[in-house]
Amino acid sequence: MKSKKSNLGIGFVGGGFITRFHLRSWVGVRGADVLGIFDLDQKKAAEAAQLARKLKVGQARTYKSITEMVADPAIDAIWICSPNFTRTEVMEEIAEAVMKGKGELIGVTCEKPLGRNVKEARRLVDLARKANLLDGYLENQLFAPAVRRGKEIIWARGASLTGRPYLARAAEEHSGPHSAWFWEGELQGGGVLNDMMCHSVEEARFMLTPPGASRDELKPVKLSAYATCLKWQLPDYVKKLKMISGGQLDYAQRPAEDFARSIIEYEDRKGNILVVETTTSWCYVGAGLRLSLELLGPEYSLQYNTLDSGLKVFFSRQVKGRAGEDLVEKQNAEVGQMPVISCEEFEYGYTGENRHMVESFLEGRRPEENFDDGLNVTELLMAAYMSIEKGKTMTFPPAGLENFIPAVARGQWNPKKQ
């Protein structure tokens, strides 16, 4: 049913790094204002609310609890942007507030990953259904203009005349996460595979799916994966992680993978074999975050690399400025020839993603990318961890997937001890 409202009030749970990205994207989003922030850390909440007001994307205020934010009649939808280990408690509080009639919401969206494992992701799907909420899974890369436009052109020209694409390669690499909790397997749910391969598997699956077709057009058939820890178990880097975490992180004994790859074989409805190949790492030291994508078919190909930006700047060694992230996300240097991504929130897909979620909620329909997709991504990632632990190719879905928790998320993975 179409919403009676023409403008939605959005509340964010979590006021950290990703919320700032969403807020910056919101200058390109119509039909919704950011009106609320809840963060356990009141200072972070206040800073995010202030940023929203400064960007003029909404008169955001802060709340003392999620329930208080849901209960505010000005709030129509919630964006879950708190750490992975808070997923179920956050969604439980939202659903309970709605089901007990403390407040009314149209929908909820959730950042990747939907859960640290299949059980958690499925719990989010169930809670959204029980509370009768529309649900959106926040996979920004599906909404990146280059990805959307590239898919449109490849399918309209190459695929329609010479046959469908059969191979998609996607990679996401940078030099390591910004907050300590990402590095801790138990809190995050894994290492780089869980953190970043979620983007690549979904983006590659999206490129191989015909425009407008549903997700079940492609059936995952089998999967193999590999992971290790290349950089962050080296003694100097073990020390570095210990330091940034106040002694909590112990990568000598309890590392998480910083490099992973996977190969997923799909079958389309005609029985054609299609392949997704992904690579991901927290040990890539280049200018900054690098997202790359390739799509190949019988007579065509597509390539995309975010660091091949049109804008480049050069600073001589005399320019001794402060370290920052003003040129590109996860920037590693400030001198020499540097690529600049002029509008990261747009180019990485956050603007398109938020526009889509808002439009869907206003029209009362389920977003194109929703919690079922988040659950499917989690299933693929957990099957990848199973393949790594067993050292073999898994047919999909492997037995035991529902209750599987990777060894890295139990603090029991160490490639040095295998």
Ligand SMILES: NC(=O)c1ccc[n+]([C@@H]2O[C@H](COP(=O)([O-])OP(=O)(O)OC[C@H]3O[C@@H](n4cnc5c(N)ncnc54)[C@H](O)[C@@H]3O)[C@@H](O)[C@H]2O)c1
């Ligand atoms: N789409 C992407 O590319 C992308 C990029 C980064 C992060 N993320 C995802 O976004 C989520 C948040 O990551 P981040 O980088 O913003 O982390 P962050 O550490 O920068 O910020 C997290 C914020 O959440 C707050 N918080 C902690 N527990 C909370 C709770 N129970 N309720 C409310 N707030 C709480 C913290 O105080 C902090 O301000 C993660 O799930 C992460 O995987 C997605």
